[in-house]
Amino acid sequence: MTTSLDVTDFGAVPGGRGDAAPAIVAALQAATARAGRVTVRFPPGEYHLWPDGAPRRELYVSNTVGDDPAWRDKTIAVLVEAADDLVISGAGARLVLHGLQTTFAVIDSRRVRIEGLEFDFAVPTVVDATVVDAGVTAGRAFRVISVPEATLFSVEGRSVRWHGEPIGAGAYAWEGYDALEYSQVHDPAGGRTRRAPNPLFDRVRKATRVGRRTIRLDYDHGEAPADAGLVYQMRRTTRDHPGGLVLDSAAVTLSGVVFRFLHGFGIVAQASRDVGIESCEFRTPPGTGRHSAGFADFVQFSGCSGRAVVRDCLFDGPHDDPVNVHGTYLRVAGQPGPRTLELEYAHPETAGIPQFAPGDRVEIVDRETLLPIAVAAVERVRQPSGRDHDVPLRTIVVTVGSALPGGLSGRAAVENVTRTPSVHLARNVFRNVPTRGVLVTTRRKVLIEDNRFERTGMSAVYVSGDATEWWESGPVRDLTVRGNEIVEPGGPAVFVDPRNPGSDPAHPVHHGVVVEGNRFVLDGVPALDAKDTGGLRFRDNAIAHVGVPAWDLVLRSCPGADVGPGEGGAPLRIMEESRDRPL
Structure with a gap:
């Protein structure tokens, strides 16, 4: 028998501006105290969640702030702890977070399903500044930039101060000046996002607020800007919170959840088993002038086991990799x-x-x-x-x-090696990504099929493993990449690149990589670049080169490679070590 609880019975008011966090805490505590299956429902409407009423926990999370004592405690908007057989259902419910928070956390729980909710931030911690006008007047260059309604700022002398909402005693939740600490550039017309320098605040002579959401920047040089229409995406670099968290839990599913913005380091599944993300959308609200849906990665599986499944999702507008699986x-x-x-x-x-x-x-x-x-x-x-x-x-x-x-x-x-998952990534769309589409390093079975990768800034699929830089383990033993459409990636479409300083051709790092039945549209990069990989198979792939020509395959220390012709028997151009040969 299923028990059903409604957050409005605990004081939450859909459409109200009050803090719904205490009501949500009470509803979830009541749910975990009940025996058997429990459903917690959010009726349609908008709910505001402030950090003052949210639970806080000392937590250490992969790829965030390490052991920095300033960020030991994480504020969590929707916290599930020690639950067994819980559904959180909220089709039509929109949860708006204030300040710096983790959207949700599932900790020490089993059989939890979150479905239908939409998460957003009142003030996202990334500034999307669109160049709406640029030119030269009286011998001096200028730009006019526009920012979204949700972005808060003030013009102070020649600088722009970006900030979050006043929290607590009046200090801002976050603040910074001008280009902040990190920038990337989004081209809405070209459908491409890349890591690149930010010239907006170089040699500024004068900054003027010329409209409610617009700023004019005048420069002390006469070089005409050529970036009208581009969006400069700016943020700080401290990953103080995970965007979402599944910790020490099993059989957790996110279904049909919409993430309009994730602050911090994406959704991290850590030391958990059998985690699924299905039919979810990671994208800013259309028509708002916002383009950054994530402060860093979207989804990361770290030290997990069982099955890691991501299917039928849209990943649009992160600041780092949409999906990363590693130990x-x-x-x-x-x-x-x-x-x-x-x-x-x-x-x-x-x-x-x-x-x-x-x-x-x-x-x-x-x-x-x-x-x-x-x-x-x-x-x-x-x-x-x-x-x-x-x-x-x-x-x-x-x-x-x-x-x-x-x-x-x-x-x-x-x-x-016990905490290594099998992986299935299917029918997802990756777009406006400045980095790789998928990173995966796990020795269990990996199947990446029927996805669409659109103009990723780097490779679409990246296989690494290193003990010198990020320390993300380990070797691949059974990886199949099939039936995907990979369009104009910024690096090798499939890049198998173990970061081992010393290579032994007789003993490759990775094994069992199969790339078959994919469609590649490439500009200046190969379909596959592989290093120190044994038993590689590449067959029946359709490859079209546009723009700059390149090799179809680059193989470096790949013993036993089985390379067949392309789709329809088309010959392939292969660079193997320092030699080239058509096959």
Whole structure:
């Protein structure tokens, strides 16, 4: 039997301007206290959620702010904790967040489904500035920029101060000046977004507010701007919150949810099992002048297991990768015993997260080659909890069940290979992406099929793995890319690029990559660029080159590659190592 609860019974008023956060907290607490299946309903209408009434939790999340004490506590608009068999349903309900918040978090829960809700921010933390006019008058250049209704600003001398809403005692939720810390450029006419310099605030002589949403910038030079119509997307760089969070949970599904903006680092599924994202939309509200739907990535699976499924979604307008699936390499910092390793988080944006449980299988790899040195089972571990700072946040001490080789300190990294998911990405659309469309590094089965990638700033599909930079593990063993349409990517359409400084042609890093039945429209880049990949197969793909010609395939240290002709028997041009040969 299903119990149904309505947020209006707890004081939420659809269409009201009051803070709905306390009512939502009460409704969800009541739902988790009930036995059996419970549905929490949001009637249609707009709900405003302020940080003062929202729950806060100390949490450490992959690729955010690491162990920075300034951002230990995360404010969460919709928090589900310790739930079992819960549905949150809200077709026609729009949740507007104020300040800096995580849209939702599902923590320590099982069988949770969130469907139909729409999330947005009253004041997004990215500024989208459109150049509506530009030219030269009296020998001096000028631009007129327009910003969306939701963007708050003031003109102060020759600078523009961007800011969020007043929160608490009157301080702004966030603020910054001019180009902020990071910029990218969106071309609405060309349907392309790229990382590029921002000239808006270079050599400004005068800044003038000329309308409610428009600013004129006059310069001390006479070089005519040639960027009318472009949108400069500007933000700070601190990923203080995850955009959404699924933590230590299982069987969690997002269905038909609309994300108009995600502050921080996207939706992170961390240490969770069987997470699905289906028929969701990541896109700004049409007609608002807003183009940035995400502060960074849209979706990331970190240290997950079971199945990671993303299907029938629209990804439009992130500031980083729409989908990223990976584990985490930990650097071996010490070897206090024959079966004990002291490990450390190497990247400053990831720390404080538990990585192991007794019985988990770990693989120790050489950082130079990314090739395995040893495999062992975890017996015991001393590590952070991910919920507090009572123990060191950057180090883990793990003891395994068998003796390990010596000399691992400094030269080796460790991956938990138990926490690696299988992946299915199907029928999604990726557009206005400045980076890669999909990043994936997992040794279990990966199927990327029937997606459309439109003019990604870099590769459409990127396979990496590294123990030197982002420390995102690990090797690919069974990856199929089929039936996709990849249109004019900014880098190799499919890029298999392990970041191993030392390469051993006899022992490749990745294996089992199949690229078949795709349609590529390419401008100056190959359909496939692969390095240190064994048993690669490339068959029955349609390749059309427009603009700048390029190789069809680039293969570097790829033993046993099986490359067939293109669609209809068309010959392919291949660059293999330093030699080229038509096939």
